[in-house]
């Protein structure tokens with residue numbers, strides 16, 4: 001694992017196993033033993049409101065301390081302002097989190113993608129960005145056999161790369177096709193956004209930025225050089241701009257009928 005920045009890394013306890021590259025049988029055996037022990041510990045020690053980050057101790061708890069358990073971080077996206085052909089949000093996410101196209105469009109990572117939708121009645125076409133919807137009832141976490149997929153107390157859904165065994169159950173469970181499996185050997189990872197060959201990943205809502213009190217890279221870029229379509233904030237704070245807008249405007253979540261209560265809302269102004 002190339003998480004070298006122990007000040008900012010929030011992924012796992014120190015001394016955990018590497019996940020980049022091909023694991024040897026010995027490493028695999030150790031990994032399974034670690035997962036078994038860690039999963040049991042998580043099951044016993046963690047409550048639904050305490051994240052897996054808390055069990056690493058030390059620096060891992062630094063991020064936990066900045067976590068607001070009363071918050072529900074979310075996004076509001078105005079599809080009318082999301083320009084056709086604009087992909088500033090995608091580029092910003094790639095640059096921030098260190099993923100890129102590798103020439104394999106069927107399997108390349110897609111933390112965020114532009115999707116074209118068409119109204120079958122009117123024929124109207126629109127483009128919108130789709131990323132992990134940070135569901136309040138995340139099916140990915142429900143099916144994960146190791147506890148690698150989890151939701152933080154502030155609503156951000158993450159994958160603990162050291163617990164992920166690459167079974168991809170979560171990819172099948174996700175109704176938004178928001179997750180990717182890493183096939184390639186990784187180089188030049190961002191220490192604050194650790195990835196691992198053979199594991200699953202998805203949008204982290206730029207959790208490293210959120211924990212510093214900043215907004216996600218896609219939102220920042222959209223507002224600086226894109227269409228100004230994206231807003232980030234605390235949906236649980238009635239005084240926040242995003243909560244006010246969601247309360248006032250007609251907005252929707254993708255497939256609200258599924259009952260997973262996404263933290264990403266869409267509107268058309």
Ligand code: SF4
Nearest residue numbers: 132133135138140174
């Ligand atoms: Fe999980 Fe998919 Fe929901 Fe994200 S959108 S929380 S990956 S089920």
Ligand code: SF4
Nearest residue numbers: 144164165167168170
């Ligand atoms: Fe959990 Fe998904 Fe990893 Fe399987 S692939 S262990 S479901 S995070």
